[in-house]
Amino acid sequence: RIKASGLKLQLCTNETQATRENFVRKLQALGFDVSVAEVTAPAPAACRLLRERGLRPHLLVHDDLVPEFAEIDKTNPNCVVLGDAAENFTYANLNEAFRLLIGMEKPVLISLGKGRYYKETDGLKLDVGAYMKALEYACDVQAEVVGKPAKGFFESALAELGVPPEQAIMIGDDIVSDVGGAQQCGMRALQVRTGKYRPSDENHPEVRPDAYVNNLAEAVDIILQQL
Amino acid sequence: RIKASGLKLQLCTNETQATRENFVRKLQALGFDVSVAEVTAPAPAACRLLRERGLRPHLLVHDDLVPEFAEIDKTNPNCVVLGDAAENFTYANLNEAFRLLIGMEKPVLISLGKGRYYKETDGLKLDVGAYMKALEYACDVQAEVVGKPAKGFFESALAELGVPPEQAIMIGDDIVSDVGGAQQCGMRALQVRTGKYRPSDENHPEVRPDAYVNNLAEAVDIILQQL
Numbered sequence: 001r002i003k004a005s006g007l008k009l010q011l012c013t014n015e016t017q018a019t020r021e022n023f024v025r026k027l028q029a030l031g032f033d034v035s036v037a038e039v040t041a042p043a044p045a046a047c048r049l050l051r052e053r054g055l056r057p058h059l060l061v062h063d064d065l066v067p068e069f070a071e072i073d074k075t076n077p078n079c080v081v082l083g084d085a086a087e088n089f090t091y092a093n094l095n096e097a098f099r100l101l102i103g104m105e106k107p108v109l110i111s112l113g114k115g116r117y118y119k120e121t122d123g124l125k126l127d128v129g130a131y132m133k134a135l136e137y138a139c140d141v142q143a144e145v146v147g148k149p150a151k152g153f154f155e156s157a158l159a160e161l162g163v164p165p166e167q168a169i170m171i172g173d174d175i176v177s178d179v180g181g182a183q184q185c186g187m188r189a190l191q192v193r194t195g196k197y198r199p200s201d202e203n204h205p206e207v208r209p210d211a212y213v214n215n216l217a218e219a220v221d222i223i224l225q226q227l
Numbered sequence: 228r229i230k231a232s233g234l235k236l237q238l239c240t241n242e243t244q245a246t247r248e249n250f251v252r253k254l255q256a257l258g259f260d261v262s263v264a265e266v267t268a269p270a271p272a273a274c275r276l277l278r279e280r281g282l283r284p285h286l287l288v289h290d291d292l293v294p295e296f297a298e299i300d301k302t303n304p305n306c307v308v309l310g311d312a313a314e315n316f317t318y319a320n321l322n323e324a325f326r327l328l329i330g331m332e333k334p335v336l337i338s339l340g341k342g343r344y345y346k347e348t349d350g351l352k353l354d355v356g357a358y359m360k361a362l363e364y365a366c367d368v369q370a371e372v373v374g375k376p377a378k379g380f381f382e383s384a385l386a387e388l389g390v391p392p393e394q395a396i397m398i399g400d401d402i403v404s405d406v407g408g409a410q411q412c413g414m415r416a417l418q419v420r421t422g423k424y425r426p427s428d429e430n431h432p433e434v435r436p437d438a439y440v441n442n443l444a445e446a447v448d449i450i451l452q453q454l
Contacts, residue, residue, distance in 0.1 A: 091316045098344065098353050116365045117325065126325050126365050133364040134357040138343045 001220050003033065005227060008161045012040045012154070012170070014147045014177065016083040016112040016128065017062045020044065040157040042112035042147035043068035046081055048156065049146060055108060057081040060097045060131075062088060079108035082135065082143070084115070084128040094131065101139045109135055111143040148174070149181025158185070169210075171219045173197045180207040190219050228447050230260065232454060235388045239267045239381070239397070241374045241404065243310040243339040243355065244289045247271065267384040269339035269374035270295035273308055275383065276373060282335060284308040287324045287358075289315060306335035309362065309370070311342070311355040321358065328366045336362055338370040375401070376408025385412070396437075398446045400424045407434040417446050 002009050011034060015023050020039045027034045043065055050057055056073045059066065061083035069081075080097050101107040115127035132143045147153055158165055165186030172178020173195035182189040191197060191209040194216070202212070213219040229236050238261060242250050247266045254261045270292055277284055283300045286293065288310035296308075307324050328334040342354035359370045374380055385392055392413030399405020400422035409416040418424060418436040421443070429439070440446040 087318055089318045089321070091314055094316075095350070095352055098357075099351050102344070102351060116367075117329070123322070124326050124329060125322050126361065130325075130361040130365040134353065134361040137360040138353050138357040140343075 001224060005224055007223070007227075008163060010038055010040055010157045010161050012148060012157050012172075012178075014042060014113045014115070016042050016065055016147075017086065018064045019067050021067075022064065037160070040153065040160060041068075042153070043083070045153055045156055046110055046112060046146045047072055049110065049144075049152075050079070050081075055079045055110075057110070058097060058100050059083075060085050060088065060093055061112070062086050078104065079110060080135070081110045081112065082128060082132055083112040085131075086125070089126075089131060094134070098135060098138055101135060101141065107139045107141045109139070109141055109143040111145050113147040114143075114145045148177040149184070151181070151185050154182055154185040154187065158187075169223065171213075171216065175201040175204050175207050175209070179209045183207070183210075190222075192216055192219060228451065232451055234450070234454075235390060237265055237267055237384045237388050239375060239384050239399075239405075241269060241340045241342070243269050243292055243374075244313065245291045246294050248294075249291065264387070267380065267387060268295075269380070270310070272380055272383055273337055273339060273373045274299055276337065276371075276379075277306070277308075282306045282337075284337070285324060285327050286310075287312050287315065287320055288339070289313055305331065306337060307362070308337045308339065309355060309359055310339040312358075313352070316353075316358055321361070325362060325365055328362060328368065334366045334368045336366070336368055336370040338372050340374040341370075341372045375404040376411070378408070378412050381409055381412040381414065385414075396450065398440075398443065402428040402431050402434050402436070406436045410434070410437075417449075419443055419446060 020036045020041050024034055024036050024039060050072055056075060056077050058077035058080045059069060062085055065083055077100055080101050101109060111128060111132040114129035114132055116129050117124050117127050136143055158168055168187045170178060170182030170187050170189040171192060173192050175191060179189040179191050188210040190211050190213050193212060193214050213222060247263045247268050251261055251263050251266060277299055283302060283304050285304035285307045286296060289312055292310055304327055307328050328336060338355060338359040341356035341359055343356050344351050344354050363370055385395055395414045397405060397409030397414050397416040398419060400419050402418060406416040406418050415437040417438050417440050420439060420441050
């Protein structure tokens with residue numbers, strides 16, 4: 001309905017356990033008409049940053065994410081890119097990433113998100129943010145976080161759309177990463193009362209959405225009514 | 228020579244990859260006349276703390292350290308004790324410790340030190356402090372650190388000696404953990420110019436030893452001269 005109305009659409013995800021191709025396939029299977037070009041995700045944002053600064057990464061990421069970095073020179077690394085590596089978060093791999101960082105004149109750590117934990121069918125798992133903190137402490141360095149709520153992440157989504165922030169609206173369930181991040185970038189933002197949403201979000205000390213909607217369909221209704 | 232002079236002696240170590248028994252065996256093999264009772268180490272200090280507060284730990288520590296906790300009730304854990312677990316720092320073990328912590332009404336994380344990294348023959352390794360930071364971030368909790376430079380650690384060494392801080396002197400190579408920690412406890416402290424010592428320590432912004440000595444033998448000479 002959004003696309004049929006002539007509005008432009010971009011999906012902003014912090015997914016780092018799959019390529020955009022796989023992510024889009026899942027959405028298509030659920031009936032959504034979405035293409036890879038309509039997805040803004042941390043890995044391609046990181047690739048852009050790596051190219052701009054001539055950085056050659058050592059990757060500590062999920063196996064399924066590696067193809068996103070296919071075009072990037074990874075020889076003789078001068079930075080570490082950290083994603084939610086899941087089973088690849090081994091003692092050996094963490095020590096290897098650490099040794100590379102501590103051996104750099106000025107360690108550069110790029111983290112594909114800073115989530116604390118997430119839930120899977122077999123229970124809670126430590127997310128990339130926890131491992132980021134471990135490496136930050138060991139190397140006395142601050143990671144550069146790519147992904148929501150980083151301002152640059154929303155800016156690249158807007159660049160893809162070719163739309164200024166004041167003409168865009170963000171819809172999300174995460175009060176800080178989605179709503180707060182988009183607003184800091186000059187966009188308006190709706191919070192859906194589904195998914196990660198918690199009633200306590202409505203008393204958040206720092207972030208206040210421009211409006212609440214009960215679900216994604218209601219968000220679409222409201223947006224289309226304004227046209 | 229210290230013991231022959233009638234002075235009391237206590238060794239304060241942050242070793243958490245071996246029991247005191249094994250630690251003492253190594254020193255004895257090097258010719259030092261030392262007994263287990265003369266060693267203050269993080270694991271027994273943690274055991275004291277666990278007993279005092281009725282805490283039942285889940286252990287994420289090195290296999291060789293586990294015997295130190297033999298007498299401690301570990302059923303139905305209500306805290307996590309973290310040591311330098313080395314090869315035991317697996318993705319599965321870290322998630323397990325995390326799940327236990329996040330499931331507690333008030334998570335209690337006790338860390339046997341907060342070192343950032345150390346060197347082994349096959350290279351640098353992340354130390355317990357890095358994993359402590361990961362769990363602290365994921366659970367939004369502050370770890371209680373046992374071991375140097377914690378004040379309580381020096382206090383238990385003094386209690387073992389039965390000596391007030393102003394009648395004790397610390398000898399160590401680490402400007403912060405050894406010298407700073409002991410001084411904050413009211414003791415005097417010598418820094419030896421061996422081991423971890425770096426010339427830059429002599430310009431440390433916060434800690435100033437009561438004196439420098441070139442090595443342990445010189446420290447003994449000076450102490451015995453004062454008698």
